[in-house]
Amino acid sequence: xxxxxxxxxxxxxxxxLRDKLRTEFKGALPIYFDSQxxxxxxxxxxxxxxxxxxxxxxxxxYINLYDMEMTYYLRTNRDDEKALDQMYKDVTRIExxxxxxxxxxxxxxxxxxxxxIEHNVEETDLSNIxxxxxxxxxxxEEVHQTFGRFITxxxxxxxxxxxxxxxxxx
Amino acid sequence: MxxxxxxxxxxxxxxxxxxxxxxxxxxxVPIFRTPNFKFRxxxxxxxxxxxxFSNNSMYSVIPNTFNLQLTYYHxxxxxxxxxxxxxxxxxxxxxxxxxxLLGVSxxxxxxxxxxxxxxxxxxxxxxxxxxxVQVSNIR
Numbered sequence: 001x002x003x004x005x006x007x008x009x010x011x012x013x014x015x016x017l018r019d020k021l022r023t024e025f026k027g028a029l030p031i032y033f034d035s036q037x038x039x040x041x042x043x044x045x046x047x048x049x050x051x052x053x054x055x056x057x058x059x060x061x062y063i064n065l066y067d068m069e070m071t072y073y074l075r076t077n078r079d080d081e082k083a084l085d086q087m088y089k090d091v092t093r094i095e096x097x098x099x100x101x102x103x104x105x106x107x108x109x110x111x112x113x114x115x116x117i118e119h120n121v122e123e124t125d126l127s128n129i130x131x132x133x134x135x136x137x138x139x140x141e142e143v144h145q146t147f148g149r150f151i152t153x154x155x156x157x158x159x160x161x162x163x164x165x166x167x168x169x170x
Numbered sequence: 171m172x173x174x175x176x177x178x179x180x181x182x183x184x185x186x187x188x189x190x191x192x193x194x195x196x197x198x199v200p201i202f203r204t205p206n207f208k209f210r211x212x213x214x215x216x217x218x219x220x221x222x223f224s225n226n227s228m229y230s231v232i233p234n235t236f237n238l239q240l241t242y243y244h245x246x247x248x249x250x251x252x253x254x255x256x257x258x259x260x261x262x263x264x265x266x267x268x269x270x271l272l273g274v275s276x277x278x279x280x281x282x283x284x285x286x287x288x289x290x291x292x293x294x295x296x297x298x299x300x301x302x303v304q305v306s307n308i309r
Binding site: 009033036 | 259270
Protein backbone atom coordinates (compact mmCIF):
# COMPACT_ATOMS: atom_id res chain seq x y z
CA UNK A 1 0.00 0.00 0.00
CA UNK A 2 1.45 3.35 -1.00
CA UNK A 3 1.89 5.91 1.72
CA UNK A 4 -0.22 9.04 1.86
CA UNK A 5 1.57 12.33 1.48
CA UNK A 6 1.11 15.96 0.52
CA UNK A 7 2.94 17.66 -2.30
CA UNK A 8 4.25 20.16 0.24
CA UNK A 9 6.52 22.40 -1.80
CA UNK A 10 4.15 22.78 -4.72
CA UNK A 11 0.67 22.73 -3.18
CA UNK A 12 1.38 24.27 0.22
CA UNK A 13 4.09 26.81 -0.58
CA UNK A 14 4.38 27.68 -4.26
CA UNK A 15 0.71 27.75 -5.24
CA UNK A 16 -0.46 29.97 -2.35
CA LEU A 17 2.35 32.44 -3.02
CA ARG A 18 1.62 32.52 -6.73
CA ASP A 19 -2.13 32.91 -6.24
CA LYS A 20 -1.72 35.88 -3.94
CA LEU A 21 0.50 37.60 -6.48
CA ARG A 22 -1.79 36.70 -9.38
CA THR A 23 -4.79 38.13 -7.58
CA GLU A 24 -2.96 41.42 -7.18
CA PHE A 25 -1.39 41.75 -10.63
CA LYS A 26 -4.12 39.92 -12.55
CA GLY A 27 -2.74 39.41 -16.07
CA ALA A 28 -0.22 42.22 -15.93
CA LEU A 29 2.59 40.07 -14.59
CA PRO A 30 2.83 36.50 -15.89
CA ILE A 31 4.02 34.18 -13.13
CA TYR A 32 5.51 30.77 -13.72
CA PHE A 33 7.39 28.01 -11.88
CA ASP A 34 10.78 27.02 -13.20
CA SER A 35 14.44 27.03 -12.34
CA GLN A 36 15.30 28.86 -15.56
CA UNK A 37 14.20 32.03 -17.31
CA UNK A 38 11.43 31.78 -19.92
CA UNK A 39 10.86 34.47 -22.47
CA UNK A 40 7.12 34.95 -22.05
CA UNK A 41 6.63 38.69 -22.34
CA UNK A 42 7.86 42.10 -21.39
CA UNK A 43 7.53 41.39 -17.69
CA UNK A 44 7.47 38.13 -15.80
CA UNK A 45 8.04 36.60 -12.41
CA UNK A 46 9.70 33.24 -11.95
CA UNK A 47 9.18 31.33 -8.70
CA UNK A 48 11.29 28.38 -7.62
CA UNK A 49 12.69 27.14 -4.30
CA UNK A 50 16.44 27.10 -3.79
CA UNK A 51 16.38 24.67 -0.91
CA UNK A 52 14.59 23.49 2.17
CA UNK A 53 16.07 22.74 5.55
CA UNK A 54 14.84 21.04 8.67
CA UNK A 55 14.10 23.45 11.51
CA UNK A 56 12.51 21.18 14.06
CA UNK A 57 11.54 17.55 14.42
CA UNK A 58 8.63 16.66 16.61
CA UNK A 59 7.17 13.28 17.48
CA UNK A 60 4.76 13.19 14.57
CA UNK A 61 5.70 16.17 12.50
CA TYR A 62 8.57 18.17 11.11
CA ILE A 63 8.97 21.85 10.35
CA ASN A 64 10.91 22.83 7.27
CA LEU A 65 12.16 26.20 6.15
CA TYR A 66 11.70 26.74 2.42
CA ASP A 67 13.98 29.29 0.80
CA MET A 68 11.72 30.61 -1.96
CA GLU A 69 13.27 32.68 -4.69
CA MET A 70 11.26 34.95 -6.96
CA THR A 71 13.02 36.46 -9.93
CA TYR A 72 11.48 39.47 -11.61
CA TYR A 73 12.34 40.16 -15.26
CA LEU A 74 11.67 43.36 -17.17
CA ARG A 75 12.61 43.38 -20.83
CA THR A 76 13.50 46.89 -21.97
CA ASN A 77 15.63 48.69 -24.50
CA ARG A 78 15.70 51.75 -22.32
CA ASP A 79 18.76 52.47 -20.31
CA ASP A 80 17.41 55.20 -18.10
CA GLU A 81 15.71 55.95 -14.80
CA LYS A 82 12.24 55.20 -16.16
CA ALA A 83 13.11 51.57 -16.70
CA LEU A 84 14.61 51.33 -13.24
CA ASP A 85 11.57 52.98 -11.70
CA GLN A 86 9.28 50.45 -13.35
CA MET A 87 11.27 47.62 -11.83
CA TYR A 88 11.40 49.22 -8.38
CA LYS A 89 7.67 49.87 -8.49
CA ASP A 90 6.75 46.28 -9.36
CA VAL A 91 9.19 44.79 -6.87
CA THR A 92 7.94 47.03 -4.08
CA ARG A 93 4.39 45.98 -4.90
CA ILE A 94 5.41 42.29 -4.70
CA GLU A 95 7.15 42.94 -1.38
CA UNK A 96 4.03 44.64 -0.01
CA UNK A 97 1.84 41.69 -1.01
CA UNK A 98 4.22 39.32 0.75
CA UNK A 99 4.25 41.45 3.90
CA UNK A 100 0.46 41.63 3.96
CA UNK A 101 0.09 37.87 3.61
CA UNK A 102 2.49 36.63 6.25
CA UNK A 103 0.47 33.54 6.97
CA UNK A 104 -1.37 31.20 4.70
CA UNK A 105 -4.83 31.37 6.22
CA UNK A 106 -6.25 27.88 5.83
CA UNK A 107 -2.81 26.59 4.85
CA UNK A 108 -0.51 26.74 7.88
CA UNK A 109 2.57 28.34 6.38
CA UNK A 110 4.10 31.57 7.54
CA UNK A 111 7.13 33.60 6.69
CA UNK A 112 10.13 33.05 8.90
CA UNK A 113 11.44 36.50 8.13
CA UNK A 114 11.04 39.52 5.92
CA UNK A 115 11.63 39.24 2.21
CA UNK A 116 15.06 40.32 1.01
CA ILE A 117 15.51 42.05 -2.33
CA GLU A 118 18.44 42.31 -4.67
CA HIS A 119 18.18 44.70 -7.60
CA ASN A 120 20.04 44.78 -10.92
CA VAL A 121 21.08 41.14 -10.77
CA GLU A 122 23.30 39.95 -13.61
CA GLU A 123 22.02 36.75 -15.18
CA THR A 124 24.15 35.22 -17.86
CA ASP A 125 22.95 35.06 -21.49
CA LEU A 126 20.30 37.72 -20.95
CA SER A 127 20.55 41.11 -22.59
CA ASN A 128 18.26 44.15 -22.56
CA ILE A 129 16.69 42.94 -19.40
CA UNK A 130 16.47 44.15 -15.82
CA UNK A 131 16.43 41.49 -13.13
CA UNK A 132 15.58 41.62 -9.43
CA UNK A 133 15.52 38.78 -6.95
CA UNK A 134 13.18 38.52 -3.99
CA UNK A 135 13.89 35.84 -1.42
CA UNK A 136 11.34 34.89 1.17
CA UNK A 137 11.85 32.22 3.87
CA UNK A 138 8.69 30.20 4.45
CA UNK A 139 8.04 27.85 7.35
CA UNK A 140 5.68 24.93 7.01
CA GLU A 141 4.86 22.11 9.40
CA GLU A 142 3.93 18.74 8.00
CA VAL A 143 2.16 16.26 10.25
CA HIS A 144 2.91 12.62 9.71
CA GLN A 145 0.25 9.99 9.49
CA THR A 146 2.58 7.17 8.71
CA PHE A 147 4.82 6.63 11.70
CA GLY A 148 2.92 3.51 12.54
CA ARG A 149 3.23 2.10 9.08
CA PHE A 150 5.39 -0.83 10.12
CA ILE A 151 4.33 -3.29 12.76
CA THR A 152 7.11 -5.44 14.11
CA UNK A 153 6.53 -9.15 13.86
CA UNK A 154 10.09 -10.17 14.65
CA UNK A 155 13.53 -8.66 14.29
CA UNK A 156 13.59 -8.89 10.54
CA UNK A 157 10.11 -8.48 9.16
CA UNK A 158 7.63 -5.69 9.25
CA UNK A 159 4.05 -6.21 8.23
CA UNK A 160 2.16 -3.60 6.30
CA UNK A 161 -1.46 -2.91 7.08
CA UNK A 162 -2.52 -4.83 3.98
CA UNK A 163 -0.77 -7.93 5.29
CA UNK A 164 2.21 -7.94 2.94
CA UNK A 165 5.74 -8.07 4.31
CA UNK A 166 8.34 -5.37 4.26
CA UNK A 167 11.75 -6.94 4.74
CA UNK A 168 14.77 -5.23 6.25
CA UNK A 169 17.74 -7.34 5.40
CA UNK A 170 19.94 -8.14 8.35
CA MET B 171 38.72 -16.18 16.23
CA UNK B 172 37.63 -13.46 13.85
CA UNK B 173 35.59 -10.64 15.27
CA UNK B 174 31.85 -10.72 14.70
CA UNK B 175 30.58 -7.53 13.12
CA UNK B 176 27.81 -5.99 11.03
CA UNK B 177 28.51 -4.07 7.84
CA UNK B 178 26.66 -1.08 9.27
CA UNK B 179 26.89 1.26 6.28
CA UNK B 180 25.54 -1.37 3.94
CA UNK B 181 22.99 -3.20 6.05
CA UNK B 182 21.76 -0.68 8.59
CA UNK B 183 21.84 2.44 6.47
CA UNK B 184 21.99 2.14 2.71
CA UNK B 185 20.05 -1.06 2.15
CA UNK B 186 17.35 0.07 4.57
CA UNK B 187 16.89 3.21 2.49
CA UNK B 188 17.03 1.27 -0.77
CA UNK B 189 14.43 -1.21 0.43
CA UNK B 190 12.09 1.54 1.56
CA UNK B 191 12.30 3.35 -1.80
CA UNK B 192 11.94 0.13 -3.78
CA UNK B 193 8.97 -0.89 -1.67
CA UNK B 194 7.17 2.41 -2.22
CA UNK B 195 7.99 3.10 -5.88
CA UNK B 196 8.14 -0.52 -7.06
CA UNK B 197 10.80 0.06 -9.67
CA UNK B 198 9.68 3.43 -11.02
CA VAL B 199 12.51 5.16 -9.15
CA PRO B 200 15.58 2.91 -9.23
CA ILE B 201 18.05 3.67 -6.46
CA PHE B 202 21.74 2.84 -6.76
CA ARG B 203 24.71 2.61 -4.48
CA THR B 204 27.59 3.26 -6.77
CA PRO B 205 31.06 4.79 -6.61
CA ASN B 206 30.99 5.61 -10.33
CA PHE B 207 28.05 7.77 -11.29
CA LYS B 208 26.22 7.32 -14.56
CA PHE B 209 22.79 8.30 -15.82
CA ARG B 210 20.31 5.45 -15.45
CA UNK B 211 17.11 6.68 -17.07
CA UNK B 212 14.70 9.54 -16.61
CA UNK B 213 14.03 9.02 -12.89
CA UNK B 214 16.56 7.58 -10.52
CA UNK B 215 18.39 8.07 -7.25
CA UNK B 216 21.92 7.62 -6.07
CA UNK B 217 23.22 7.14 -2.55
CA UNK B 218 26.59 8.61 -1.58
CA UNK B 219 28.08 8.10 1.85
CA UNK B 220 29.66 11.20 3.37
CA UNK B 221 30.87 10.34 6.85
CA UNK B 222 30.00 8.57 10.06
CA PHE B 223 31.06 8.84 13.68
CA SER B 224 30.52 6.89 16.85
CA ASN B 225 28.65 8.48 19.67
CA ASN B 226 29.87 8.03 23.21
CA SER B 227 28.30 5.17 25.07
CA MET B 228 28.90 3.39 28.36
CA TYR B 229 26.91 0.39 27.29
CA SER B 230 27.96 -2.56 25.18
CA VAL B 231 26.35 -1.16 22.05
CA ILE B 232 27.72 0.90 19.19
CA PRO B 233 25.69 4.03 18.52
CA ASN B 234 26.63 5.63 15.22
CA THR B 235 25.58 8.65 13.25
CA PHE B 236 25.82 8.44 9.49
CA ASN B 237 25.69 11.36 7.08
CA LEU B 238 24.84 10.65 3.50
CA GLN B 239 23.64 12.35 0.38
CA LEU B 240 20.77 11.06 -1.70
CA THR B 241 20.42 12.65 -5.11
CA TYR B 242 17.19 12.36 -7.02
CA TYR B 243 17.46 12.90 -10.81
CA HIS B 244 14.34 13.81 -12.74
CA UNK B 245 14.21 14.47 -16.46
CA UNK B 246 11.85 17.33 -17.23
CA UNK B 247 11.54 18.02 -20.93
CA UNK B 248 8.30 19.98 -20.71
CA UNK B 249 9.35 22.57 -18.14
CA UNK B 250 5.88 23.78 -17.30
CA UNK B 251 3.88 24.13 -14.07
CA UNK B 252 2.54 20.59 -14.28
CA UNK B 253 5.96 19.05 -14.79
CA UNK B 254 7.28 21.10 -11.86
CA UNK B 255 4.36 19.81 -9.80
CA UNK B 256 5.28 16.23 -10.67
CA UNK B 257 8.89 16.82 -9.65
CA UNK B 258 7.93 18.18 -6.23
CA UNK B 259 5.34 15.44 -5.78
CA UNK B 260 8.14 12.90 -6.03
CA UNK B 261 10.23 14.88 -3.55
CA UNK B 262 7.42 14.98 -0.98
CA UNK B 263 6.74 11.28 -1.47
CA UNK B 264 10.41 10.46 -0.94
CA UNK B 265 10.55 12.63 2.15
CA UNK B 266 7.52 10.85 3.57
CA UNK B 267 9.05 7.45 2.80
CA UNK B 268 12.23 8.40 4.65
CA UNK B 269 10.36 9.61 7.70
CA UNK B 270 8.27 6.44 7.68
CA LEU B 271 11.51 4.58 8.43
CA LEU B 272 11.26 5.97 11.95
CA GLY B 273 8.73 3.24 12.58
CA VAL B 274 11.29 0.53 11.92
CA SER B 275 12.88 0.54 15.35
CA UNK B 276 13.12 2.83 18.38
CA UNK B 277 16.91 2.79 18.00
CA UNK B 278 16.71 4.07 14.44
CA UNK B 279 16.54 7.80 13.78
CA UNK B 280 16.27 9.46 10.40
CA UNK B 281 16.25 13.14 9.51
CA UNK B 282 16.27 14.95 6.19
CA UNK B 283 18.51 17.86 7.17
CA UNK B 284 18.06 19.74 3.92
CA UNK B 285 17.16 19.41 0.27
CA UNK B 286 18.81 21.55 -2.39
CA UNK B 287 17.20 22.01 -5.77
CA UNK B 288 19.24 22.60 -8.89
CA UNK B 289 19.54 21.79 -12.57
CA UNK B 290 22.14 19.26 -13.59
CA UNK B 291 25.17 20.89 -15.24
CA UNK B 292 26.12 17.85 -17.25
CA UNK B 293 22.81 16.67 -18.69
CA UNK B 294 20.44 19.31 -19.96
CA UNK B 295 16.85 18.88 -18.84
CA UNK B 296 17.57 17.01 -15.62
CA UNK B 297 16.41 18.50 -12.36
CA UNK B 298 18.18 17.40 -9.21
CA UNK B 299 17.14 17.30 -5.58
CA UNK B 300 20.02 16.68 -3.22
CA UNK B 301 18.86 15.25 0.11
CA UNK B 302 21.30 15.66 2.98
CA VAL B 303 20.32 12.92 5.35
CA GLN B 304 21.38 11.89 8.84
CA VAL B 305 20.79 8.42 10.18
CA SER B 306 21.43 7.37 13.76
CA ASN B 307 21.49 3.74 14.63
CA ILE B 308 22.49 1.47 17.49
CA ARG B 309 23.98 -1.93 16.88
